[in-house]
Amino acid sequence: MTRLMRARELIGMAVVTLDGDDIADVKDVVFDGDTGHVRGFTLNGRGLLAGPLDKGLPAGAVSGVGRDAVMAESPSATVALEDIVPRARTRDSDVLGDHVLTETGTDLGAVADVILEVAPGGVADVVGYEIVSSAALYPDGRHVLLPLPHTVAASGEAVVVPSEAVRFVRHDLSEFASAITAFRHRREEEREEGDSRGQGGGGDAVQ
Structure with a gap:
């Protein structure tokens, strides 16, 4: 587990x-x-x-x-x-203090810690960040947990995350595991929907 x-x-x-x-x-x-x-x-x-x-x-x-x-x-x-x-x-190896930006350019805050998923055989993946929220997220600068997709765009100065990640922000680790699963499941659904639309468009062009 x-x-x-x-x-x-x-x-x-x-x-x-x-x-x-x-x-x-x-x-x-x-x-x-x-x-x-x-x-x-x-x-x-x-x-x-x-x-x-x-x-x-x-x-x-x-x-x-x-x-x-x-x-x-x-x-x-x-x-x-x-x-x-x-x-x-x-x-690029130190993300602490980096700003977290959405794909549309909203600054969500700064990275305070990294959330790891630990498997029975050792540490597996980074699955989220603990961030000090900006005014765009919570004006009181509270610490919140933000889930990450399977791939992350990190420049060494900022981390870019999907805009919809904001919907899955949580305040406690006990609630965070289910938020990660729901967020990634939603991302996968969107990818499959995009693939389906692409395939459909190709079929129409052939006809």
């Missing part, structure tokens, strides 16, 4: 091997801005005085995410940092 969690809940969490060895702490969660798939984690060394490590933990080497630790297959599961955060994408 999957569950939803905020990315910040993982920051500082211990990375532990299946043999029980603590090998690092989670520094950041890295995901592909186009697909939403989690690439892996950058790491800090263990201990108060330890700094960032020059290696990361790929998502494929994560065997589970618990309440207190990220489970890695083995100490050798870590890879070069470049394999987690390619230098060409470093500027």
Whole structure:
């Protein structure tokens, strides 16, 4: 069974091997801005005085995410940092603070956190953002949860989402899973309707 969690809940969490060895702490969660798939984690060394490590933990080497630790297959599961955060994408890898815009140009607010879908075998996808709402959404600047489609347009300065995503904004994680499903189902219906209209138009032209 999957569950939803905020990315910040993982920051500082211990990375532990299946043999029980603590090998690092989670520094950041890295995901592909186009697909939403989690690439892996950058790491800090263990201990108060330890700094960032020059290696990361790929998502494929994560065997589970618990309440207190990220489970890695083995100490050798870590890879070069470049394999987690390619230098060409470093500027686009941090969405915190980015503005979220609709396709029609409405500014919905700024990203405060990333909502992850955690599967039994590890972290799977980014499924939404927690945003500090703009006046266009809520004038009091409250934190709300915004679902994302399967693909996301992220430029490194802004994130563009379908305008209809606003209809599925929620205020609590307990309500958010159903909102994500409903939003994506609606997107799929619209895509199929568009395909059907396209096919129909083609048939008319042939006749």
